[in-house]
Structures are given as C-alpha cells and as structure tokens.
Amino acid sequence: MTTDSLAATHSPAQSLDEALYRKVNWRIIPLFIVCFLFAYLDRVNISFAKLQMQSDLGFSDTVYGLGASLFFVGYFLFEVPSNVLLHKIGARVWIARIMVTWGITSACMMFVNSEFWFYTLRFLIGVMEAGFVPGVLYFFTQWYPSSRRARVNAYFKSSICLCGIIGGPLAGLILQHFDGVYGLAGWKWLFLLEGFPSVILGLVVLWLLSDRIEDAPWLTADEKRVLLAHMASEPKTESSGGFADVWRQPTTYVMSAIYLCLVMALTGLLFWMPQLIKTAGVADTFDIGLLTMIPYLVAVVGNLIIGRSSDLRRERRWHMAGCALLTAAGYLLCAWFPGQLLPLMVGMSMVLTGIIAWMPIFWTIPPRFLTGLAAAAGIALINSLGQLGGIIAPFMVGRIKDLSGSATPALYVLSGVCLVATALVIWGIPARYYRVNQ
Template sequence: MMLETSAGPMPAAAMIDEEKIFNKVVWRIVPLIIACFVAAYLDRVNISFAKLQMQSQLGLSEAAYGLGASAFFVGYLLFEIPSNAVMARTGARLWIARIMISWGAASVAMMFVRTEGWFYFLRFLLGALEAGFVPGVLYYYTQWFPASRRGRINNLFFGAIALCGIIGGPISGGILKFFDGMYDMPGWQWLFLLEGIPSILLGVVVLLVLEDRVEDAKWLTAEEKKQLSAALARDPRVDSTHSFAIALRRPVTYLFSFIYFGLCMGIYGFLFWMPQLVKTAGTSDPLMIGLITMLPYIAAMIGTVALGRSSDRSGERRWHLAGCALAAAIGYIVSAAYGDNTVVLVIGLSIAATGVIASFGIFWLFPARVLTGTAAAAGVALINSIGQIGGLIAPYMVGKVKDVTGSASMGLYAIALVCILTAVLIAYAMPQRIRFRDARMDP
C-alpha cells in the first residue's frame, strides 16, 4: 500500500504504522459520533412519523405541520453561529455533550404538545438547542483526520442519516402501533419520550469518552501522537484564512452556502415527508410504512459508503459532488411522477436519498480548504446556517402545495429543480484554485 502526498510517496512501512494509528482513532471516535448523529436526526425528523397520529388528534393542517417541521430550522439558524463561537472557547467535547443533553430534553418535551402554538415553540426550541452540533463535529474531525481520509470519514458520519432511517423507521412505526394507548398515552407521545432519552444518555458518554485534541489523548502513545500530528500538517490549503471577519467578506463562503442550501432542500424534502408519501401511495399500517421507508435509506447507506471510497481513492471531489446533486434531482422527478405507485416511488426516493446523503460528506471537504482556525469553526457554522434555510423552506413548501393541490408532486418537482441548479453551481462555479485533487488513498 502506498500513500501519495505532495512530498512524494511514503514508504510502505511508514504507511502501515500510520494506518494502525488512524484505525485506532477511528474506532475511538467515529462509532460514538455516528450514534450521536443517529440520535440527532431521529429527534429532528421523528415528527414525520408522529404526524401519522398527532395531526388528526391535534387538528393540524398539512401547512401547519409543515410550518412546525420548518420551525426547527428557525431556531437552528438563529443559534448556529453563537453556538459554534462558544464551542471555540469551551472545546468540542464539552459543548457537543451540552447540545445533546439539552436537545434530548426538548425532544422528550414534545410529548406534551397540545396546541399549534406549543408545537411551533417546541420545534423552534429543539432547533435552537441542537444548533452547532454538525459544524462542531466537522470541526472536530479536522483536528483528528487529514483531508485524504475525511471523504470516507465524513461520508460515514452523514451516512448516519441513512442509518437513522433504517433503524428509526421500523422503531418509530412499531412504537406508534404497539405503544398506542399504553397507560392512556397515544403512540406519538411514547415516540417522543422513548426516542428523546437516548440523546441525553449519549451526551453523558461524549463527556466521559472524547478528548478535544491529539495532545490530550491518553490512549495514544507519544510516537502515535507525533505521527498523527505530522499527517494533519500535510493537508494542502489554498489562500486559507483564520479570520471569521475575512471569511464573511469572501465570495467563496457564500458560494458554499448556496450550494449547501440546495443540498439541504434536497434532503429535507423527503426526511419530513417520506412516511406521508408512502401512506398516500397506498400503505396505511404504521409499522409497514416504517419498514418500507427503510429501503431508500438502505440504498443510501450503501451508495454513500461506495461514493466516499471512490472519491477518496481518486482524490476527485467536484464531479462526485455534482453527480450526487443530479442523482437527487432525478430521484425527485421519478417520485413526483409516480407518487401513486409504491414500488416506483420507493425507487425514486432511493435514488434521491443516495444522491443527497452521499453529497454531504464530500461537500464539507471544500470549506476546509479555505477556512482554518476560528474561521473553520464560525465560517462552517455560517455556511450551515444559510444552508439550513433549505430545511426551513422545503417541509413547509411541500405541505402548502399538498394543501392547495391535494398532491405533493409539484413540491417535489420544485426541489428537483433546485438540485439541478445546485449541480450546475458545483460543476461550473467552483473557483479553479479549490478544484485540486486531494492525495489519493489506495484502499
């Protein structure tokens, strides 16, 4: 096995030592972070399953549900940058733990919703408390993994969205079906209670297990720390800045933001509406809906891992990312055109889910090429905040379109158009200076 770097190939013996070190780091950090992200997305989108019961019980319209789903992103937007600014001072470990414990408590509190106003408020609060988690983790990864490895590491991380769908769909459907009426509580209340508690517990585990920096890792030897730090120092950067103020004035920061906006429109279009789309296509049993919604996420998990490995193997990022956005558009078009056919609908949703989920891990490699230090923590938060506007728009837009037309198809076509425009931006608007290939890593 040979690793190519800007300084030339490394000897095989050195590579073996480095591979062992990174495997050690991966097993220490990545499984726990993935578990946390699964919990994050489960608490963020379990409203899509709760909707199957709570909407009729609370008398919510489709637009009201969509607005409540979107309210999460209002809180997320307002508190994303402040949250990451605090993280830069406190360290990722402490702040990620705080984020998880508090959002878990807010998710549990959703079981007490009785009115539209409280529905909106608690969704807003959930977003405000979760703000900073994803940028915090991405920043944390830059402290432990060089760019040549972060493609697959990021894709494993964002692949947790698919894992959430695989395990979350059947669990959520099962809770709705089998817990409904237990101790005089409807299934949707049990859903929020049972799926909020794990986030609180995982937050405590983060506090006990993770370290902020390589230098703090007592589970690495002095030589392992030295080699790991040297690998991180080899990362290529182009015209990088450490200043958040400078990052705000650079056009490339807003290009990244617009691209991420399109990708977020893509993912939230199906995250909040897939169970309803499957129900509309002809399935009424909550457990069966949960099992059917597993399928697009299984496809997405396989595709995300494969695309992450392909991108790392070649070192090519831009065309992989543009291809993912285009695949998402194709998937949405198929889903909109065949919304009354469960089989074809699931195929379309599988294509969309694979394209958009795989895109996240590759996308976040680009900001790291030009943002470092404080700008990496706060600038990434800015990009994520602007991108999350897509999450604010997509759920409400689909709900409003469904209220007016009786079908979600036009909303899905609109999301497909956004994904196409995003693919064009990726392919042709990226500055030449950041289109370089990363070091190639043979599997």
C-alpha cells in the same frame, strides 16, 4: 497498477499509518455516528408522529409543514454563535451540552396540545441542536488530514441512513404497540423514548473524547507525533484564520447556496416520506416504517462507495455534481408516478443516495479556504444559511399539498432545485478548492 505502485501501497509506513487511523476511527467515529443517529431521530420523528398526532390535535398539512420548518429557524439563528462558543470552550464540552439539552427538549414534545406549543418546541429543538453537525465536522478537521475527510465524513453522515433503517421500523413499532400504554398516545411515547438516549450520549461524549490529539490519553507519544506530523503537512489555506475572513470569502456564499439546495432536497423528502408511502396505498404504520428502510439501505451502500471513490480518485467536483443529478432524477421519477409504490421507492432511493453521498464530499471543501476560528465559524455559517432550505421545503410541500391536493408539483420544484445546485457545483467553486493533498 504497476509493481512499484503496489509496493508503495503496501509500504510498512503506510500500513502503520492505516493501523493508527483505524485506532482513531474506532475511538471517535462510532460514538459520533450514534450521536448523529439520535440527533436525526429527534429531528425527523415528527414525520412519523404526524401519522397519529395530526388527527389527535387537528393540525392541517400547512400547520405540520410550518412546525417542521420552525426547527430550522432556531437552528439558523443559533448556528454560528454555537460554533464560535464551541471553538472557545472546546468541542467535547459543547457537543455534550448540545446533546443533553436537545434530548430534554425533544422529549418535551410529548406535552404538545396546541399549535402554539408545537411551534414553540420545534423552534427550541432547533436552538438546542444548533452547532452539533458543524461542530463535529470542525472536530474532524483537528484530527484528520484533508485526504481522509471524505471517507470520515461519509461514515459520520451514514448515520442519516441508520436513522432511516432503524428509525422507521422503531417509530412504527412504538406508534403501533405503545399507543394507549399508561393512557399515553403512541406519538407521545415516540418523543419520550427517542429523546432520553441523547442525554445519556452527551455524558458519554464528555467521558470518551479529547479536543486535541495532544490531549488524548489513549494515544502513545509516538502515535501523537505521527498524527501531528500528518496534520502539519496539510497545505496552508488562503485565510489567516480570523472571524472576518468568513465574510470576505465569496466561496462561502456559493457553498451556502449549494447547501441550501441540498437541505431543501433532503428535508423535502425526510418530513414527507411516510406520508408519500401512505398515499401509495400503505395504511399500517409498522409497514410504512419498514418501507422507509429501503431507500436508506440503498443510500448507505451508495454513500460509502461514492465517498471512497472520491478519496481514492482525489476528485470532488464531478462526484458532487453526479450526486446532485442523481437526486434531481429521483425526484422526477417520484413526480412522474404519483401513488405508485414501486417507482416511488426507486425514486426515493435515488434521492437519498444522491443527497447522502453528496454531503460528506461537500464538507471537504470549506477547510480548503478557511482555518482556525474562521473554519469553525465558516462551517457553521454555511450550515446555518443552508438550513434555510429546511425552513422552505417542508412548509412548501405542505402548502402545495393543501392547495392542490397533491405533493407532485412540489417534487418537480425540488428536482429543479437540484439542477441549480449541479450548476453551482460545476461552475461556482474555484478549481483550486477541489484539489486534494497528495
């Protein structure tokens, strides 16, 4: 790096900008990280509850896989309407509503006593949570220029890692030590104790957030002017911003296909990770919870490094393609060494690192070709169509496991899905959408 570039890097104006964005980051990002943490706990705690719930209620792997998948049916059906309402009502109120209702519905899972109620409540949790992730991603487009979004998205998506780091041991602890307290099974306590905090966080969102830079009482007039100037300098998108633009953009469908592959890869592991570890010879629920931490710890470091690298190099395509290939290789490793704990842990770490680093870079692309209402609806549409992967993968793994007695064939399928995604990332998205504003 030259002396001139070093001077430019540390110019007073840039230092002030960095200080201002640190202030914005500390106000917004930690809250959304905690919210997303509980969203994912409420979404995937079923994978730990399965260790007790399945035998208590007599559910087969196919029944469990279908119930896990039905979450994504509700999510798919209500994602776009939810984000259209978010655009009209405002992110603060609508995200708070989402959190309160999903927390209540998730806690009600403790009352499940039949396949019907298992399926019904899993579907309703998906309905209630629909719109949260794309709503937050849309919220970021109102506060951050494109050159900062991969890092911001990476911080936000790192909550998935936190969910694994915190959620696994927490779930194991609840299952082991709360089982039988006040006559309730451990899996019932799991749903209750992990659902209630979402309701509280919904009220915190109402208190702390502002929908627009102009409305933030915690910013000075000069700070608002600087932030608005950065947003005004964004390159104009090709879309006029109307709802119809979502359907006229071919890239919307390519992005949806890539995200479907990504979600298949994610949910294929998330809903079966505890069971895969159990089949490798680990019986104690708390030990299983501790072991699930390892892939997430590796992934959180990889996620932040890759997201920062993508922003600093102003490069998206090859970072994304590399993440997809890493995920494919991780699934192959898990499939080649079934029932062996060490290769399984390495493979799962590769899978999660690839997926979780892939996601934040992926979400920098839609605002390049959609804006306004089209951005809110388009992000929701891509996310919604992609969530079909969450319907397919958990049920597929469960069905294959019931039919063959092993999850290994499903792991090969998921590796192939990641290779398809790699091809779409490289050749399916126009190069102009990968360019980052200088």
